[in-house]
Amino acid sequence: xxxxxxxxxxRKGRYGWWALLLILAAIVLFASHSDFQPxxxxxxxxxxxxxxxxxxxxxxxxxxxxxxxxxKSNVQAWTSAHVYLGASLLIVVSLHSALQxxxxxxxxxxxxxxxxxxxxxxxxxxxxxxxxxMARNRRNQSQRQLFSELNxxxxxxxxxxxxxxxxxxxxVDTAIDRTAIGGGFLDQLLGRDGSTVVLIEEDxxxxxxxxxxxxxxxQAIIDYVAKCIxxxxxxxxxxxxxxxxxxxxxxxxxxxQLRQDIKFNARLKVWLWVHVPFTIALLAAxxxxxxxxxxxx
Amino acid sequence: xxxLLRQIxxxxxxxxxxxxxxxxxxxxxxxxxxxxxxxLLDKGVxxxxxxxxxxxxxxxxxxxxxxxxxxxxxxxxxxxxxxxDEIRIGAQTxxxxxxxxxxxxxxxxxxxxxxxxxxxxxxxxxxxxxxFSPRIASWVLxxxxxxxxxxxxxxxxxxxxxxxxxxANELANDNMAFHKLWLSGPLLSAHExxxxxxxxxxxxxxxxxxxxxxxxxxxxxxxxxxxxxEHPAEIAxxxxxxxxxxxxxxxxxxxxxxxxxxxxxxxxxxxHQQMKPSVKGFSQDxxxxxxxxxxxxxxxxxxxxxxxxWQLEKLxxxxxxxxESRISAVKETSHLKxxxxxxxxxxxxxHARRGDALQCADCHTLSSDREHxxxxxxxxxxxxxxxxxxxxxxxQKQLPHxxxxxxYDALEAHFVKLAFSPDTLVGFERRxxxxxxFTEEDCDQDYACAKQQALRETGRQFSQRGxxxxxxxxEQENAEGSExxxxxxxxxxxxxxADARFDHQSHLAQWDQSGDAVCSSCxxxxxxxxxxxxxxxxxxxxxxxxxxxxQAGRVALTCISCHxxxxxxxxEGTEGIGALMQxxxxxxx
Numbered sequence: 096x097x098x099x100x101x102x103x104x105x106r107k108g109r110y111g112w113w114a115l116l117l118i119l120a121a122i123v124l125f126a127s128h129s130d131f132q133p134x135x136x137x138x139x140x141x142x143x144x145x146x147x148x149x150x151x152x153x154x155x156x157x158x159x160x161x162x163x164x165x166x167k168s169n170v171q172a173w174t175s176a177h178v179y180l181g182a183s184l185l186i187v188v189s190l191h192s193a194l195q196x197x198x199x200x201x202x203x204x205x206x207x208x209x210x211x212x213x214x215x216x217x218x219x220x221x222x223x224x225x226x227x228x229m230a231r232n233r234r235n236q237s238q239r240q241l242f243s244e245l246n247x248x249x250x251x252x253x254x255x256x257x258x259x260x261x262x263x264x265x266x267v268d269t270a271i272d273r274t275a276i277g278g279g280f281l282d283q284l285l286g287r288d289g290s291t292v293v294l295i296e297e298d299x300x301x302x303x304x305x306x307x308x309x310x311x312x313x314q315a316i317i318d319y320v321a322k323c324i325x326x327x328x329x330x331x332x333x334x335x336x337x338x339x340x341x342x343x344x345x346x347x348x349x350x351x352q353l354r355q356d357i358k359f360n361a362r363l364k365v366w367l368w369v370h371v372p373f374t375i376a377l378l379a380a381x382x383x384x385x386x387x388x389x390x391x392x
Numbered sequence: 393x394x395x396l397l398r399q400i401x402x403x404x405x406x407x408x409x410x411x412x413x414x415x416x417x418x419x420x421x422x423x424x425x426x427x428x429x430x431x432l433l434d435k436g437v438x439x440x441x442x443x444x445x446x447x448x449x450x451x452x453x454x455x456x457x458x459x460x461x462x463x464x465x466x467x468x469x470x471x472x473x474x475x476x477d478e479i480r481i482g483a484q485t486x487x488x489x490x491x492x493x494x495x496x497x498x499x500x501x502x503x504x505x506x507x508x509x510x511x512x513x514x515x516x517x518x519x520x521x522x523x524f525s526p527r528i529a530s531w532v533l534x535x536x537x538x539x540x541x542x543x544x545x546x547x548x549x550x551x552x553x554x555x556x557x558x559x560a561n562e563l564a565n566d567n568m569a570f571h572k573l574w575l576s577g578p579l580l581s582a583h584e585x586x587x588x589x590x591x592x593x594x595x596x597x598x599x600x601x602x603x604x605x606x607x608x609x610x611x612x613x614x615x616x617x618x619x620x621x622e623h624p625a626e627i628a629x630x631x632x633x634x635x636x637x638x639x640x641x642x643x644x645x646x647x648x649x650x651x652x653x654x655x656x657x658x659x660x661x662x663x664h665q666q667m668k669p670s671v672k673g674f675s676q677d678x679x680x681x682x683x684x685x686x687x688x689x690x691x692x693x694x695x696x697x698x699x700x701x702w703q704l705e706k707l708x709x710x711x712x713x714x715x716e717s718r719i720s721a722v723k724e725t726s727h728l729k730x731x732x733x734x735x736x737x738x739x740x741x742x743h744a745r746r747g748d749a750l751q752c753a754d755c756h757t758l759s760s761d762r763e764h765x766x767x768x769x770x771x772x773x774x775x776x777x778x779x780x781x782x783x784x785x786x787x788q789k790q791l792p793h794x795x796x797x798x799x800y801d802a803l804e805a806h807f808v809k810l811a812f813s814p815d816t817l818v819g820f821e822r823r824x825x826x827x828x829x830f831t832e833e834d835c836d837q838d839y840a841c842a843k844q845q846a847l848r849e850t851g852r853q854f855s856q857r858g859x860x861x862x863x864x865x866x867e868q869e870n871a872e873g874s875e876x877x878x879x880x881x882x883x884x885x886x887x888x889x890a891d892a893r894f895d896h897q898s899h900l901a902q903w904d905q906s907g908d909a910v911c912s913s914c915x916x917x918x919x920x921x922x923x924x925x926x927x928x929x930x931x932x933x934x935x936x937x938x939x940x941x942x943q944a945g946r947v948a949l950t951c952i953s954c955h956x957x958x959x960x961x962x963x964e965g966t967e968g969i970g971a972l973m974q975x976x977x978x979x980x981x
Contacts, residue, residue: 129656135647136576199573200541207537242512250505257411265413273426277517284519290426353517361519368519371526376533383541387574390545391595392602 101223105175113176114183121147121183125190134193136201136388144191151184152208152381156374178219185212200387204380211373218366225359232355241356245349248342255339259332262295263323267339269293269307270316276350277357284365286358290350292316313347393446395420396491396498397430414495420444422481423456424514433506433514434482441481444473444497451497453479473497543570577646586610594645607639614958630663642957653952657940660951673940674949681931683707685890687883689725698866698878704890723924727864727880730923736908737918744776752911762897764886770794774862782806782849782858791853799853800874804846811842850874888928892954 103111121144128134135141158177161168188208196202233241249271256267270292277283292310295303308315320340327333395415400408415429422430425439432441442455454470455461462480463471471477477488485502492498516522539546547570571591579587587593594606608614617634642654657673664671669680683706690701707722735741738749755773757766770778770793780791782803789806792798852858854865854877864880902910912918914929939946 129658132644132654133647135644137644137647195577197575197577199575201576203537203541238517239509239512242509246506246511249511257409264411268411272431275426276515278515280519280522280524283516283522357517360517364519368524368526368529372529372533375530376537379534379537380541383538387541387544388576390598391574391591392599 102171102175102178103219103223105171108175108179110172110176110179114179117147117180117183118186121187121190125193134190135195136191136193141191141193144187148184148188148191149381149385151180151187152377155181155184156378159371159374178215181212181215184208200380200383204377204384207373207377207380211370211377214366214369214373218363218370221362221366225363229356229359232352232359234352236352238353238356241349241353245346245353248346248349252339252342252346255335255342258335259339260323263320263336263339266292266294266316266319267343270310270313270343271346273307273310274313274346274350276353283357283361286354288312288350288354292319294319313343313350317343317347393417393420393444393451393496394494395444396495397501398498399501399503401503418445430501432482432484433510434484435510435513436482446496540573544574547571575646579646580652583645601638602640602645604639607643617957655950655952657951660955660957671951674935674951675939676931676935678940679931682889682892682928684722684888684926684928685885686722686724686926687726687885689727689880689883691880696871698880700881702883706890722926723922724885724926726882726884726923728882728884728923729862729864732917732920732923732925732927734921741777752908752917758896762895763893765896767884767886778862780858782853791858796854796859796877796879797874799859800846800850803849803853804843807842807845807849808839811838847873850877854879888926891956893956894954 124140124143125134128138128140132138136145155177158173161173162170185208188205192201192205196205236244252267252271256264259267270290273291273293275282275289275291278287278289281287282289288311290310290313291307292315293305293307294315295305297303310316317340320336320343324333324336324340327336393416395417397413397415399411399413401411402408417429420430420443421428421440422432422437422442422444423440424432424434424437428440438456438459440456441459442453442461445452445454451473452470453461453463453473455468460467460469461471462468464478473479473488475488475490479486479488479499483504483506485504487500487502489498489500583594593609594602596603596606642659643652645652661671661673671680672678686705686707688703688705690703692699692701735750736752741750742748743750743754755768758764759766768774775793779787780793781787781789782791783789783806786806791802854860855867859865859877859879863882866878866880868876868878899914900910902913905913914933915927917927920927934949937947938949940949942948
């Protein structure tokens, strides 16, 4: 049995066929509008399509409850149906509205629904794509293990740096201190790297310059350490810096992996920040839509 | 301030190692963030935990909001630092020492290696740590949408508290801004104007569909679709059903303007295909022959006087015996003699002024309703050729038209005048006119002679030339004098298909023919010798170009292209408005 089965392929896409049938039924119903009245939410076909849409929305929302009842329901089946029927909702409701869009509560509900559905599509894309990429990126390690390795590398790096020239030691220290992993919303979502390093360099006049520079992808510190190798004067210093270079290079790999992992994790969560609140807003708009239509019948 | 920071670590053999660094800042920030000046990777340390400041000679350590540190075993939020103080922040310990020359402060940092797992805690590695709560966002959006969506109702409640002096209209307009949020589609501009943007003008009770009486507040002159009296008892059920047929069934407001009037034929055919005559659409087979509205005179004599009662008779296309009535078999009785063929023959009749053949438009002028024609009259159409002169000697003298009882008086006056002032025409009257029965012996006195002449001329006018050329004249053998003849009043049918609409104007524009040829394509006037011919086209002419269904080479017609659903009963004094209203629907696209 396939250990990782996509929700789309669940039972050979059974719910996809259901959704297709639903879409076809909706189209047939829509086409049955006589020329007596143009298609509209207020014809009997419109009422039927609207009722189907309402039932679907309520049922789709119930996934949020179902998935929290661990073990009591087949979440995989629910999710598969959620995806397919949710997608079909877009057609059903568009036919219900006959694409009459205006600046009113009815269109508000429609727009909110579209936001929910399209954020769902984005989530689906992420869930199809990222689990594989994440596994490949972490190379069978957990994020915790990666951080543990980074911790070791940090200590090893600081220890090695202490035995080098103070300027180099300070640079490595600040590079380790100022390594940015994760961070704010966009940093996590885009995998941005705001790492910096303070490099101490002697200028032409022999003075000392402390320059905080970007250490994106740890490249600045790697270059700095590498440049120090030919300048080594003391015995054994070159070998020491060589080991240090290995450490900072390894740090580059590990921080990259961590940043990617955080990015994927963030993306897997963030679409729900849109999907869920807009679903709740949609329920409110839907209630208003139904109230207003029948209040002024 | 200048800070000397000495980091003390111990190597594997337990010997201390010192790493000094100098910090020159106004404020020295201690915290977990990599932006801090002294970075402490510790879960118990905030991103920005505390800050070292110098004011005057005094050095202070101030914890950030909600944070604290331990100084000399006491939990503090801020403290003034002096040599010997021991500061603990998280797992790290700092000891203040005498500052060397050039420094404000020296700190010995008893560095403790970070515990396993502390590193990942130092970073924000998950979006869940960003302080955003989807739950709160959901609630905020939920309440926001509810508030916006309920604005129309809330504004009603709010307006109810406003002082009553504010005009109701103003209130309605104020509210409309919000109520527009609930509009499912545009309101017809005329409805918008008359309801004053007040939803309750039509939506009188919440959660109850708009009732007909809301429509009928303004649409008062609408007739019922069927007059029960006109129909046999077997369709009484349908009539009753129609009575309950709500305006809303056909007229959907807040929709595209095009859908305010139902135009599909299914609505009509539901009933009419089961009726007699059966209508299934518009084609030669599906639609019955048109029903002519024929005027028939009912001529009677009352107290010796002619009385005519004009009856409008509708010739149902299929008589009860099953024979189709043919237009050609029906004759009109208008009491007018008019051969169309002669008048349209350029050789026989020429236009009095132009000198060429007469054209249809010379006599027939389309009225403003674009369906009917202005009535033709003796004065406007005939008089230019047919004058009413009676005596070649006095061609300027004309008999009065439209007043047959005055004809004798006029003739008598003329001949008596001639008799008593013969100077002008001496000898003329004495001459015998061949073929006349008049002889000199018939009259021996001028006056009696003149009267006889007048009587004879009256007879000629009514029975040989003059009136009788165009009019039906009734002659009573036993009556005396001028009462012997009576002209039957003329009434020309004005509306042959009274229940249908037709736009002559649009039909007059045809690509392949123009002028009279267009008229002749439907009305065969050039071959009609009798005024009793009915020149109305029948369905065969219409289906040449039209069909009930849209198809190539045919212009589609639905029922309401020609028929009105509502019978417009004109309010007193507004006759003619009904006709205009009937045309209203037709003008829409």
